[in-house]
Amino acid sequence: MTGLPLSIDQIESHNAARREALQDDYDSLGRQLSRRGQDIETIKSKVAAFSVAVPSWGAGRGGTRFAKFPIPGEPTNIHEKLEDCAVVQQLCRITPRVSPHFPWDRVEDYQALKEEAGALGLGFDAVNSNTFQDQPGQAQSYRSGSLTATDKAVRDQAVAHNIECIEIGRQLGSRALTVWIGDGTNFPGQQDLSASLDRYLDSAAQIYAALPDSWRMLLEHKMFEPAFYSTVISDWGSSILAANELGPKAQCLVDLGHHAPNVNIEQIVARLHRFGKLGGFHFNDSKYGDDDLDTGSINPHQLFLVFNELVEAERNPRDGFNPAYMIDQSHNVTDPIESMLSSAEAIAAAYVKALLVDREALHEAQAANDVMMAFQALRRAYRTDVTPILAMARAEAGGAIDVLDLYRDAGWRERKTQERKAVGLGAGIV
Ligand code: PSV
Ligand code: MN
Numbered sequence: 001m002t003g004l005p006l007s008i009d010q011i012e013s014h015n016a017a018r019r020e021a022l023q024d025d026y027d028s029l030g031r032q033l034s035r036r037g038q039d040i041e042t043i044k045s046k047v048a049a050f051s052v053a054v055p056s057w058g059a060g061r062g063g064t065r066f067a068k069f070p071i072p073g074e075p076t077n078i079h080e081k082l083e084d085c086a087v088v089q090q091l092c093r094i095t096p097r098v099s100p101h102f103p104w105d106r107v108e109d110y111q112a113l114k115e116e117a118g119a120l121g122l123g124f125d126a127v128n129s130n131t132f133q134d135q136p137g138q139a140q141s142y143r144s145g146s147l148t149a150t151d152k153a154v155r156d157q158a159v160a161h162n163i164e165c166i167e168i169g170r171q172l173g174s175r176a177l178t179v180w181i182g183d184g185t186n187f188p189g190q191q192d193l194s195a196s197l198d199r200y201l202d203s204a205a206q207i208y209a210a211l212p213d214s215w216r217m218l219l220e221h222k223m224f225e226p227a228f229y230s231t232v233i234s235d236w237g238s239s240i241l242a243a244n245e246l247g248p249k250a251q252c253l254v255d256l257g258h259h260a261p262n263v264n265i266e267q268i269v270a271r272l273h274r275f276g277k278l279g280g281f282h283f284n285d286s287k288y289g290d291d292d293l294d295t296g297s298i299n300p301h302q303l304f305l306v307f308n309e310l311v312e313a314e315r316n317p318r319d320g321f322n323p324a325y326m327i328d329q330s331h332n333v334t335d336p337i338e339s340m341l342s343s344a345e346a347i348a349a350a351y352v353k354a355l356l357v358d359r360e361a362l363h364e365a366q367a368a369n370d371v372m373m374a375f376q377a378l379r380r381a382y383r384t385d386v387t388p389i390l391a392m393a394r395a396e397a398g399g400a401i402d403v404l405d406l407y408r409d410a411g412w413r414e415r416k417t418q419e420r421k422a423v424g425l426g427a428g429i430v
Contacts, residue, residue, distance in 0.1 A: 004121060005087050006410050011400055014409065018401040025388040032384075036358065040389065043355050048393045052283065052325040052347050053097040053125035054340050056105050059084040060423075062292065062330025070423035071335065073416035078105040079116065080420060086120035087412055088340045093399035095344050097125040099326045100172065102165050103135055110171035117172075125176070126218060126280065126324050127169035131158040132182035132226070145183040147203035148196040148232050155203050162207040170212065176280070176324055178253055179207065180220035184227025184234070196232050201245055208246045217250045218279040218324065219243055222258035225290055235259075236268045243277050248319075251279025255328055256306070257290040258282075266305040273309070276319030281306075282328030283347055292330035294339050296346030303346065304382050307354035315359070335413060341403045349386050356381040 030040035059081040061070050075081045082098060089095045098117065107113050117123060131146030139157060144150065146158035158181075166177055183200070185191045208217055221239040224231055233239055236252060243250040252272050259265055272278035285291070285298040296303050313321050325347070331339040358377050365374035391401045400406040 003119065004090055005083055005412070006090050006406075008398070010410060011090070011398065011406065014406045015395050015401050019395070022388060022391050022395065022401055026392050029385070029388045033356070036356075036380075038356060038358075043352060044389050044393050044396075046355055047094075047348055047352055047389060048397060050348060050351055051094050051096055052327060052344055053099045054085050054088055054095045054327050054344070055128075055329070056081045056085070056098050056100045058327060058329050058331060058340060059336050060331075061336060062332050064332060069332070071413070072422065073413045073418075073420055074336075074423045075416075076421060076423055078107060078113065080416075081105075082113075082117050082120055082122060083416075084337050085340075086122055087337055087407070087410075088344065089121055090398075091394075091400045091403040091407060092341055092344045093394050093397035094348055095327075095340065096121065097123045099125040099128060099178070100168075100174075101128040101130060102161075102168060103130060110168055114172050124169070124172040124174045125326060126178045127165045127172070127174050127176070128178045128180070129162045129165040131161055132180070142182075145181075145191075145196070145232075147179075147181050148183040148199045150191075150199070155199060159203050159206045163210045166207075166210055166212070166215070169215075175214055176216045176218055177207070177211065178218040178220055178280070179204070180222065180253075180255075181233065182226045182231075184224075184231035185229045186227055187229055190229065193230060197238070197242075200232050201242060204242060204246055204250075208250060211249050213249075215249060216279055216324075217246065218253040219246075219250060220253040220255055220258070220282065222255065222290065223260055236272060240272060240275065240277050243279075244275075248276075252277050253280045253282060253324075254278070255282035255284070255290075256295075256303075257284050257286040257292060257328075261286075261288070265302060266309045269306055269309045270312070273313045273318060273321060276321075278313070278321065278323050280324030280326060282326055283343065284327065284329045292328065294329055294331075294334070294346070295327060295343040296350065297342075300346060300350065301382065303350040304353050305378075307350040308357060308378065310351070311354040311357065312359075337407060337412070338404060341407060345390060345403065348390050352386040352389055353381050353384060356384055356386070 033040050059075050075084050085098045131142055134141050140154040149155050219239045221233045221235050223234050239252040243252050283295040285293040285295055287298050327343055362377035395401050
């Protein structure tokens with residue numbers, strides 16, 4: 001496939017039918033904001049400059065540990081996944097990069113893959129390594145761990161895979177490696193809790209040594225799963241300690257689903273930023289554990305509070321604050337394109353709402369210990385319907401005013417159902 005996946009004329013006629021109503025809503029919101037001393041055009045230009053990467057693995061249907069239910073027209077390889085990510089980008093205009101996962105996205109020619117993505121209007125974001133599954137033909141098994149395995153041959157293989165990911169990422173134009181390991185234990189006493197961290201630090205240092213100067217190594221922590229008693233990099237504490245030990249190119253990645261229920265994630269974000277170690281995000285939502293639900297579908301207020309900290313950080317950046325924003329979701333019951341469109345919009349909405357916080361009023365109330373007015377500064381921004389700003393920024397960038405409406409009208413999935421081979425049944429947690 002060459003060129004953009006959806007017809008530009010179709011987007012144009014979709015927008016033409018909605019432009020007048022949007023302008024009306026936008027002007028009305030603009031007047032409302034100007035009464036609060038805020039300029040809607042400035043806010044819109046910030047959202048126009050905002051972007052979040054989509055995960056290549058999110059383009060396919062995910063599954064649970066029990067089953068996976070594919071849908072007709074689902075992508076089965078990186079080429080088809082890129083096409084679907086290009087649809088998302090064409091409609092929403094804030095997802096110009098794809099975060100690939102290896103070996104899932106392995107191809108022969110990465111230069112060609114980069115060009116293929118470029119022709120679809122896409123680039124590549126952080127590369128993700130995978131030492132949590134065994135691959136066919138692999139010499140060593142990860143059944144007893146990877147970067148922290150007691151067997152040096154296993155650790156060497158896991159290190160070599162990460163270094164290979166860096167090499168692939170270089171060819172794709174990526175500038176970060178995200179490392180998440182499933183290593184941990186299921187029984188008390190199974191492993192020495194200190195020694196396994198030592199082994200992690202030693203392996204991670206070898207990967208770090210292979211990072212190009214302009215790269216970052218993003219350490220992703222996760223409380224549990226697949227290990228259910230202890231996980232080696234279980235929390236932001238372990239993550240920041242490891243990142244500090246590794247050096248300035250190592251930073252922490254916060255996957256929103258990787259914490260204990262009710263943990264104050266926005267405070268973790270503020271802490272990591274305070275020490276120059278906030279490297280990036282995997283956006284998703286959760287109700288019970290690492291559910292990988294669509295971002296903002298369960299707790300949009302928490303997402304807003306996270307962005308409130310990010311806007312504070314943007315205003316007072318420390319140590320080159322530049323977090324890599326990525327989505328990491330498992331779309332078990334929806335069309336993945338629709339979930340990515342809806343999630344990208346939820347993320348941008350949280351960002352815009354955080355931009356709308358009257359910072360002066362907030363800081364004054366905080367200094368005066370005026371609890372209610374401090375809270376109201378946040379509440380007022382949070383309850384603003386920012387849809388017209390998002391839609392206007394999208395339309396001006398050539399995207400769709402109503403992304404889901406146009407996606408359904410375009411009949412993309414129906415077309416792909418005719419063209420793509422069917423996905424086999426299978427279990428598979430992604
Ligand atoms: C682990 O649960 C994780 O969040 C990591 O980011 C993995 O790379 C991804 O999910 C795999 O689905
Ligand atoms: Mn993740």
